[in-house]
Amino acid sequence: MLDLVWLIPALPLAGFLLLVVVGRRLGEPGAGWVATLAAAGSFLATVVVFVGLLAEDEHSRSHVVTLFEWIPAGGLRVDLALLADPLSITMALFVTGIGSLIHLYSIGYMHGDERFSKFFVYLNLFVFSMLMLVLGDNLLVTFLGWEGVGACSYFLISFWFEKDENASAGKKAFVTNRIGDWGFMLAMFLAFATVGSLSYTTLAEEAGGIAPVTATAIALLLFVGACGKSAQLPLFVWLPDAMAGPTPVSALIHAATMVTSGVFLMTRVNPILAQAYDWAPDVIAWVGVITALFAATIAVAQNDIKKVLAYSTVSQLGYMFLAVGTGAYVAAIFHMVTHAFFKALLFLGSGSVIHGMGDEQDMRRMGNLRTYMPITAGTFIVGWLAIAGVPPFAGFWSKDEILLYAFDANPVLWALGLLTALLTAFYMSRQVFLVFFGEERFREPAALGATGDAGASAQPEADEPAAEAHGHGHEPHESPWLMTAPLVVLAVLAVVGGGLNLPFTPDLHLLGHWLEPVLHGNEAHVDVETGTKVLLAVVAVVASLVGIAGAVAVYLQKRVEPVEPEVLANGWYYDSTITAFMGGPGRAAFQALADFDKGVIDGAVNGVATLVRTGGRGLRTLQPGYVRSYALGIAVGAVVLLAYFLTRVSF
Amino acid sequence: MLAVAEVTPAWYLVLGSLIFTIGAVGLLVRRNPLVMFMCVELMLNAVTLTFVTFSRMLRDVHGMTTVVFVLVVAAAEVVVGLGIIVALLRKQPTATADDLTVLKG
Secondary structure, X not given: OHHHHHHHHHHHHHXXXXXXXXXHHHHHHHHHHHHHHHHHHHHHHHHHHHHHHHHOOHHHOOEEEEEEEEEEEOOEEEEEXXXXXXXXXXXXXXXXXXXXXXXXXXXXXXXXXXOHHHHHHHHXXXXXXXXXXXXXXXXXXXXXXXHXXXXXXXHHHOOOOOOHHHHHHHHHHHHHHHHHHXXXXXXXXHHHHHHOOOEHHHHHHHHHHOOHHHHHHHHHHHHHHHHHHOOOOOOOOHHHHHHHXXXXXXHXXXXXXHHHHHHHHHHHOHHHHHXXXXXXXXXXXXXXXXXXXXXXXXXXXXXXXXXXXXXXXXXXXXXXXXXXXXXXXXXXXXXXXXXXXXXXXXXXXXXXXXXXXXXXXXXXXXXXXXXXXXXXXXXXXXXXXXXXXOOOOHHHHHHHHHHHHHHHHOHHHHHHHHHHHHHHHHHHHHHHHHHHOOOOOOOOHHHHOOOOOHHHXXXXXXXXXXXXXXXXXXXXXXXXHHHHHHHHHHHHHHHHHHHHHOOOOHHXXXXXXXXXXXXXXXXXXXXXXXXHHHHHHHHHHHHHHHHXXXXXXXXXXXXXXXXXXXXXXXXXXXXXXXXXXXXXXXXXXXXXXXXXXXXXXXXXXXXXXXXXXXXXXXXXXXXXXXXXXXHHHHHHHHHHHHHHHHHHOOO | OOOOOOOOHHHXXXXXXXXXXXXXXXXXXXXXXXXXXXXXXXXXXXXXXXHHHHHHHHOXXXXXXXHHHHHHHHHHHHHHHHXXXXXXXXXXXXXXXXXXXXXXX
């Protein structure tokens, strides 16, 4: 059954090719169903491989399927090979599973879009690339997928490219990711130069022989790549802007799957990370925790329903890197999976809200939506409790485990993580209260500015049937079943997801046991007594509840004026500072480089050409074409030579 | 009283150099391509005459073999050169060598 692993990426690829050819003819909703079936088929194939892997002995759960020899070039031999092991199959399971749900959701969400089939072309291509990324047996195949998902992310962020800002958001994501890719490529070169192979299996075997200095360089360069793809400081700027894309894209690419590939990569190369100097993991942990806190503070003051979730994603990814840095790989993957459940749920829920509100994204113009869209509200609330860390929802278990390892590594890391957890609970509660509770603000005239029929809003109940027609009415409405069904499934997963890895007894550590073979014993071991563990969990829960209580006081009961400083709303001016720097001195520096290239490099080349041309033009006058002058030249030459020899030769 | 001077190799050499000079000067001063061509032939024959003279003087057969080679080359050259010149004059009967500047740089 393990040999079927090629089917996993092949099905989305087939869907992509089919839709490229006949997508437009299939139209709506046919193209969407084809894409959804391709993704769902891929999920089934993954389940089959998963079952096959379960049947194997624990230590032989690593199966390489070589499709063909990709690059046989001297010492470099790269196969297009897929690696089925616990880590890749875990990733593939949730990528295809959540991917199928989001495909289904998109059929409803993209209803009526003029480029309906194109959307699914990109979506299937994305799933294919993502699966190549996680299933690749070597760094180069992973890089192939890495670039593929980057390109799809670019296409999909700029999907509605008619608006200038969407197009530039896509470009921003693409360019920022290039910086990360630079690190990834250098790491590959270095790994090949040292080990002579790019395959993960070989790298894991040879890792012990790599010099710590080289291992540190490889690990940190890969981390640069991970920072770009997973939106960590200092390269996170593209992710909030990426919200310009359609909401299912934000859910699939910019929350659940693509942005976690950095965490996956770092987990994959854990033998190299273990061989590196001790400060290398510390760098990762600190970058992670600072990003987590930084993004959480920004999320507190955002008014766009999707921007809050975007910064929240950056923050949660920071948690995962904190886990990787403290050696808690299982916790990182655990949080990645639960985060995929609840963040996809939250994004899809926000998409449902946006859909129901007729493309309104400003939370200040929402309120009390739970009476209008009960399913969306109910599932969103589940997602909120999960991310806020309220037991027994999924987020609590994974976050608690990360904090436990952080506490064991360095109490300061733990304290910052705890503060982030508190802020997370606060800003998510704020969002839920602003959107689903409180008074209805969407009827206020300002909200209707564009449509200009303020008069109609005075009699809201009268023209309700007409408004139900499609999305663009004034009355919020619940979304079709195509959109609510995935919400319900994800909500169930967000509730029970914690069951993957319960801390009570070692037997319940399912994910931990499952991932053991790929971690090569590099997982950190915590030396904390059970009493302390319980205490830490209680403190974490209290922090969450304090955050929620704070939001209740501020946004629900309005006993306290909301504090949303301008500096936070503008993201600490980080983005604008970078823009100003790159637009000013940066642009000047690049202009100087361009001028150097034009003047000196091109100048040297053109100068040589000019010299040759001028010389040639001068020499041309020596050939006037008059035969007799040539003859004269020959005669004079002969006389001169004769005279020369006569003076030299003595008779 | 007719004193018949003995014909020494020097006479041949002098004759050869005279013919060569006539040919060289003719080549430089005349513009008719046909005449210039004939001058080239004169120069070649002057050289062959010199070769034969030296061959006799030095009792070395190599000079004579060289002459045979020169004759062969000259015959071949006549074929090509005359062909070009006849073709040219047929097209433009008044053409001179100075009109042949098509190949100028």
